[in-house]
Amino acid sequence: MKVGLLTREYPPDLSGGAGAHVEFLARELRALTDLEVHCWGDGEAEGVLRHRPAASLAGADPSLRALSVDLAMAAELAGRDLVHSHAWHASLAGHLAKLLHGIPHVITAHSLELPRPGGERPPGEARTREAPPGGARALAHWARRTAIESADAVVAVSRRMREEILAAHPALDPAVVRVIRGGVDSALFRPDHGTDTLERTGIDPERPYALFVGRVAPRKGIPHLLRAARTFDPEAQLVLCTGPAGATAEDDEVRELVTELDRVRDGVHWMTGTLPRPRLVQLLSHATVFVCPSLHEPLGMVNLEAMACGTAVVASAVGGIPEVVDDGTTGLLVPYDARRPEDFESGLTQAVNRVLDDPRGAARMGAAGRRRAVRDFAWDQAARRTHALYTELLTGPSHPGSR
Numbered sequence: 001m002k003v004g005l006l007t008r009e010y011p012p013d014l015s016g017g018a019g020a021h022v023e024f025l026a027r028e029l030r031a032l033t034d035l036e037v038h039c040w041g042d043g044e045a046e047g048v049l050r051h052r053p054a055a056s057l058a059g060a061d062p063s064l065r066a067l068s069v070d071l072a073m074a075a076e077l078a079g080r081d082l083v084h085s086h087a088w089h090a091s092l093a094g095h096l097a098k099l100l101h102g103i104p105h106v107i108t109a110h111s112l113e114l115p116r117p118g119g120e121r122p123p124g125e126a127r128t129r130e131a132p133p134g135g136a137r138a139l140a141h142w143a144r145r146t147a148i149e150s151a152d153a154v155v156a157v158s159r160r161m162r163e164e165i166l167a168a169h170p171a172l173d174p175a176v177v178r179v180i181r182g183g184v185d186s187a188l189f190r191p192d193h194g195t196d197t198l199e200r201t202g203i204d205p206e207r208p209y210a211l212f213v214g215r216v217a218p219r220k221g222i223p224h225l226l227r228a229a230r231t232f233d234p235e236a237q238l239v240l241c242t243g244p245a246g247a248t249a250e251d252d253e254v255r256e257l258v259t260e261l262d263r264v265r266d267g268v269h270w271m272t273g274t275l276p277r278p279r280l281v282q283l284l285s286h287a288t289v290f291v292c293p294s295l296h297e298p299l300g301m302v303n304l305e306a307m308a309c310g311t312a313v314v315a316s317a318v319g320g321i322p323e324v325v326d327d328g329t330t331g332l333l334v335p336y337d338a339r340r341p342e343d344f345e346s347g348l349t350q351a352v353n354r355v356l357d358d359p360r361g362a363a364r365m366g367a368a369g370r371r372r373a374v375r376d377f378a379w380d381q382a383a384r385r386t387h388a389l390y391t392e393l394l395t396g397p398s399h400p401g402s403r
Contacts, residue, residue, distance in 0.1 A: 001390060002034045004080040004097065006073055006090035008066075010039035010048065015243060015274070016215060017301040018087050018110040021157070021182045028383030033390065036080065038073045038093070049076055063139035067092060070143075074100055082390050086110065088140055091147035104152040104393040108180075109144075109161070111298050112168055145169065152393050155180050155386070158320025161298040180386055181323070182299050183379040186370075189281055189308035197282040201239075203269055208359075209237035210352055211287035211311075213280065213302050214294075216242050216250050221293035221316065224341060226257035228293075228348035230264055233356045237267030239283065245272040284309035288362055289355040293348060295336060297321050304377050307331075307369030312362045314351040316344070324377075330369035331355075 005026055009019025022037075029035050030047070041050040051072045053065035070093035077083055077097040084106040085094030091107055098105035148154055148169055154177045156162035162177050195205045203209060210232060214220045222242070229238050238261070245251055262268050275283075284290065290306035292315035299320040303313050307324075313331030315321050327333040332354065334347040355362045 002081045004077045004083040005035055005037045006085040006093050008040045008089035010037055013041050022086050024185055024379045025383060028379045032383060032387045040069060061136050063136040077101055081394060088144040092143040095147040095150055106153045107147055107151045108155040109165055112164055153178060153389055157182050157299040158323050160320045178389060180382055182301050183377040183382045184304040184308045184373050185379060186308045186374045189305045191310045192282040192285040194282055197279040198286060201269060201271060203239060207237050208288035208356055209239050210289050210291050211239045211283060212291050213241045216254055218250060219294060219296045221295045222254050223257055224345050225291055225293040226261055228345040229261055231349045233353050234265060236356050240270045241275055242272055281309060284311055287311050289314055289352055291352060300324055304373050308373040310366040310370045312355050312365035314355060330365055330372055
């Protein structure tokens with residue numbers, strides 16, 4: 001079986017959970033099938049073909065540039081038996097390959113969120129306040145809808161994400177939408193007892209700390225966390241790892257809130273830029289509590305990474321997060337209601353302080369989280385389920401390209 005895996009992000013260019021998902025899924029799928037990865041970027045590697053937007057479209061609408069990559073990908077997929085695309089940036093390439101080469105198309109919808117200004121930028125590059133071109137979102141919406149509603153199978157990364165896909169695309173046959181959850185590499189994400197990363201960044205290893213890891217984006221809920229942190233246990237530190245800083249309204253709001261928080265408490269550490277994975281693992285390992293205040297998450301892989309490092313999690317009870325964090329066992333879930341943000345922030349404060357005030361309980365939650373991550377979220381399990389779906393599409397009554 002020859003499979004083409006299509007994605008925008010792929011190592012070494014990673015900036016979000018979707019890219020990490022593809023990285024680890026591809027690694028496991030290589031043991032099961034003949035896999036060829038098509039991604040954005042430059043350079044060469046065995047089994048990986050990288051593509052760049054058409055040079056003639058430099059400075060054009062970002063969505064047009066993304067679609068030019070899709071055209072290049074589709075042209076290179078001759079000889080593949082099946083194509084599997086991830087997220088909207090590569091979805092049209094999968095659809096075109098289905099039509100052009102007569103092969104099944106599987107699409108993993110990591111989020112139904114449409115791209116924001118600067119969404120076509122290379123991974124890791126800061127966002128700017130550039131105004132979105134008039135039809136950019138319409139083009140992205142069309143590409144995503146066309147690909148999803150014509151796919152032979154749509155993979156949702158959680159049960160909740162499946163419900164959202166079916167609600168957003170009522171034309172879809174529910175039987176086409178399968179749940180295959182993402183995972184975590186528990187050999188990479190495991191407790192690290194070293195302290196060099198803490199010392200290098202000024203974090204006091206003798207003091208407890210709450211940790212946030214994620215992009216500065218509206219759905220990540222960082223402002224709620226920063227307001228809640230004003231009344232965290234004063235002995236605790238707060239560590240934020242947010243990736244490259246940009247020049248958007250969201251970045252400005254976070255800067256202002258961090259400055260305000262610095263005035264009322266010490267031990268606030270804000271790290272920007274891409275953090276090497278070993279340093280991230282050490283920060284996750286030493287955190288007393290990992291905090292995920294997201295307003296929406298299809299699954300929330302970062303919670304799995306914290307759990308695999310043996311750290312208790314406090315997270316919002318939204319999206320697929322309750323399918324990952326076992327409330328009261330591996331962490332605490334906080335209800336979120338957009339109409340009452342102050343209740344959410346108060347709930348975050350209470351849950352974080354509850355974990356900070358009970359180190360033994362936090363350790364028990366961390367140990368339970370590690371066990372759950374290893375048992376239920378291994379990447380080889382996800383790869384086997386994905387490969388079984390490929391086999392079903394290629395050998396079942398609905399033969400290649402029939403939908």
